[in-house]
Amino acid sequence: MSTEIKVPTLGESVSEATIGQWLKQPGEAVALDEPIASLETDKVAIEVNSTVAGVMGAHLAEEGATVTVGAVIATIEAGGAAAAAPKAAAPAPAVAAPATPVAPVEAASESSDPAVLSPAVRRAVLEYGIDPATIKGTGKDGRITKEDVVAAAQSRAASGAPVVPAAVAAPANERREERVKMTRLRQTIAKRLKSAQNDAALLTTFNDVDMSAVMEARNRFKDSFEKKHGVKLGFMSFFAKAACLALKDIPAVNAQIQGDEIVYFDYVDLSVAVSAPNGLVVPVVRNVDKMGFADIEKAIADYGKKAKDGALTMADMAGGTFTISNGGVFGGLMSTPIINPPQSAVLGLHRIEDRPVVRNGQIVIRPMMYIALSYDHRIIDGREAVTALKTIKEAIEDPTRLLIDL
Known part of the structure; x- marks a missing residue:
């Protein structure tokens, strides 16, 4: 049967x-x-x-x-x-x-069988010359992810082990091509981003932020914060709360064009760009304007784990009024992020690096970050965009503003 x-x-x-x-x-x-x-x-x-x-x-x-x-x-x-x-x-x-009979090899798992590896993992295995049988998968049911292959390659490089290709090396003069069908998710990402370029009047404004105060606060309270709330204190919660201040002061940045109407939201549903094995996804933290630091960090951490495990649902990504994209985790110095339609603005964060700046007439070294706000000029004027980004900058450089709503 x-x-x-x-x-x-x-x-x-x-x-x-x-x-x-x-x-x-x-x-x-x-x-x-x-x-x-x-x-x-x-x-x-x-x-x-x-x-x-x-x-x-x-x-x-x-x-x-x-x-x-x-x-x-x-x-x-x-x-x-x-x-x-x-x-x-x-x-x-x-x-x-x-x-x-052949003795079983305990180190190899079912997930390391090339037949059950995803196309992205197979390409990474060949590219880095890693034997999948030596990799412990962190994906659902122990399956190997692309991130596992990259981590194994980095670990081998750090140990000084030689790189041994997984397959016989092709002749030096051989030119090869590989054609891989785009996944449905990647096709949708391409369509949505191109649609944003075609339909919206995109513009980006930049600023830089002195991260000294936030880094000092984080270093001072991170241990007690994690002990009390069971989650690490990161920078995203600071930027999420700072963005809420800016969106409250400049409602157009938290609005959308729907037909011939502009819809203003009195709440903030924050889309957080997360890198998943199959592509970029943007789960939504709802009512983030009413959440505390711990709740924000827990929500983002939960979404990050679900994205890595491929467990995000349609409901997790429905809606959203504003997006934060953190390219700094990959080392990006500056970028012009694209809005997430039908939203009208996106905040781009970048890497923190020590740079010389002038303070009180003296050149000093400070941990600085470039931040960018891409926005739809059809609904948001330049003055509003610059003011919103400046509000975020000021709140990060003086986190007390987050407590007194200033």
Whole structure:
């Protein structure tokens, strides 16, 4: 007896998805509610769980195929691990069993099998010359992520170990190309960002911030803060609260154009740009203007973990009135971030570095950060944008303003 596995409901206004990866191969035992496939929608990756326990039957759609809600994508056969042979319609295993027994290798895990690595991880493994069997996966169910491969490469470089390519090196004069189909998420990112350029009158204003006061406050209270709240005190909570001050003073920066109307929000739903294995995502911290530092840090940390595990939902990213993007974590010195439609502004943060500045007629060294505010000039005037960014700068340079709402 076989059970059909269908594409689940994907969320409001989402009718189709792409098979991103099969997590179970024909013939493998499957437990109840165990993930068997990963689907990529326009916004998130969604795992399809088995509705019964049994043995993985046939894959009725290949990786990369587009499927609709309700479509049958696989079958689960009745039986346990002993009944591992799929029906004739199911694809045969890629590798035949060896003629002689082979001792198991404990260091290698199922997630290190090239057949179950995602395309991004396979490319990273080849690029850095890392044996996937030596990598401990931090993704869901121990799967290897691209970040795991990069971390392993950095660790090997720091130890001075030689780089050994995972495959036979190509001749020096050989030129190669690789064509990889864009994921549905990457296609959506491309469309939305290009739409922002086409529809909005984009402009960016810059300023720099002396981070001395915030760094001193963080160093002074970080241990007691973590002990009391169970989360680390970072810089994002300071910038989130500073942004709330600016948006309250300059409502246009927290507004949107909808048709021929301008909608002003009396709340701040903060979209936080997070790097996930499949691309950039922007989960929303709701009512951040009413939250304390600890609540903000917890919300951002939870979203960061969910993004890394591929567990973000459509609801996590719905809405948002203003965005903060932190390119500084990757070492970016300055950028012109693109707004997240239909929002009208985005704050870009960058790396902190010691620079000479003039204070009271003296040249001193201070930890400085460039900040940028990209905005839609159709709704936000230059004076409003500059004033909002200046308000954020002043609040960061004197965090007391965050306490007295000034």
